[in-house]
Amino acid sequence: MSTVTASSVTLGAPRKRRARAHGHLGSGSTLALGVAVGWFSLLVLIPLAAVLVSAGSHGWSGFTDVVTSSQTAAAIRLTVAQAAAVTVLNVFMGTALAWVLVRDRFWGRRLLDLVIDVPFALPTIVAGLVLLALYGQKSPIGINVANTRYAVFMALAFVTLPFVVRTVQPVLETLEHDAEEAAASLGAGRWTTFRRIVLPSLVPAITAGAALAFARAIGEYGSLVLLSGNLPNRTEVASVRILSYIESGDQTAAAAVAAILLVISLVVIVALDIVSRRSSAGGIRPRRQRRGRHA
């Protein structure tokens, strides 16, 4: 864990130093950069490249075979649609939760703050069992979504809940009240203040959280298989198709589906990044303010 955090910090280091030291990297920094890139390659770049190479080993026909299989295409459509829906839900619910946790004082707030991370901590198959017990045939609260598309949505909503909350929360915490008070004193209503003053500062955090939630949702398997029932063309998600291809020994098709999911995720992440840059351009950026003060 310490390595991961450290690497992400080192990645940013050379840029700052370069500005200061006119293009010279200290030996310590060079080593750090080397370690960071090496680590990143081992964990991410090389496996990703392997997936793409494996997917492309039969040329384009590998992809077209997969996409023209209506069962697989249906699974990919379902996965992307549900992941997108869950991401939208998270944008609103996650922001609201973060707001409540930071701005409101109520009994049990600290407990709620702790419990929000539970979907992260639970092994996904345990999450699946919990969801089946709560929202299956024997639901104690009378909600039965087992073996329907709502089950996929429910499971994805559960596992992606913390992302937006945890990215928005620290930004809200560091946000100064001055600007909001100034806006209020100038006659802006609460909604206007939120929309014009607070929201622009939150957008980068919200989009970052949304990107994480979408990426997680699109590859999710463990938490939803028990509740969704894996019915072909109805509730079967893409990761179950990947598993089926692997089971039948068709690694190329499995890698092709994985590659398609990767590309979709990448497109969404880039799109969210663009949204983030555009909309934060005019807003108050608490992080930069802070940095400025420290310098």
Next chain:
Amino acid sequence: MTTHQRRPWRTITALSAAGLAATALTACAGASASSSGGKDSVSIAGFSVMQTANKQVISDFQKTSAGKGVTFKQSYGASGDQARAVIGGLHADEVHLSLEPDVTKLVDEKLVSSSWKDNANKGILTQSVVAFAVRKGNPKHIESWADLIKPGVKIVTPNPGSSGSAKWNILAAWGQEIANGGTEADAQAYMKKLVNNVVALPGSGHDATTAFEGGTGDVLLTYENEAIEARQAGADFDYIVPAQTLLIQNPVALTEDASSAAKAFLKFQLSTAGQTDYAKQGFRPLDPSIKVDVDGANDPSDPFPQPKTLLTIDKDFGGWDAANTKYFDEDNGIITKILASAGKS
């Protein structure tokens, strides 16, 4: 100022390097642990259900003179995953898998001798039959295959796409129609109706049992041993062995470099003592003369009633190679096609 600025990066560099080194070390340690296989040790790669079943067998083996001091390394998981793990380098002296094609994968990789079936037990270690698990008291009166396709009957069966062992259920459903004098077209029509009644296709046999226990469906297509084991563990459902069913045969093989202890262990597993232990867990003994009381069976004193028609993969389906191609081929398999068109109106 500059020295002050530099220091944190040094610390971070050191931390990253230390982290890398630690990871590398644990990785190496992990690798060396899995590759050791001494003379008095047996590494088993088995399919999930065997985790519980093997406990008693191993403990009884260790009480024999051949098993004294033998240590065990066990790994359990989905049958196909286990075969892929062994191909990927997981050390195993003995592989005990759910169905023959998974052993064939190991033969193709030259990890298991091609003559693995040339023995008295024809490469089979445990067997069972396809059964129906139903709700307590059987409220929907499900007794036969014909009852499964009645309107409104909700079926749970593991997904034959992702779970190799689910293929046993599907083949049983197909085979009983043929055994009843039906044509291939009749069997196709039957399978379509069956698939239309399926409400969940969980990823594995175990997931399917979990979903059924969680309240999904009226009937679970399962294996007799799985039903018995679940009832031994406290599951509250009934099970029915239909009059026509398929014999499930789980293969076992020693790898090319199996330890001598592994050979002795396999001999024990196949012996009357070993088979009795497996029978107590709900597996039909290879030698039908072995009589044993089985907790969790419908009738503990007569746990394994002989079905009227007992289909086998070799006799009724021409062996696994032929059956896999004909029914489960990724593009043209009969069952693959029926499943792919399911859920479309």
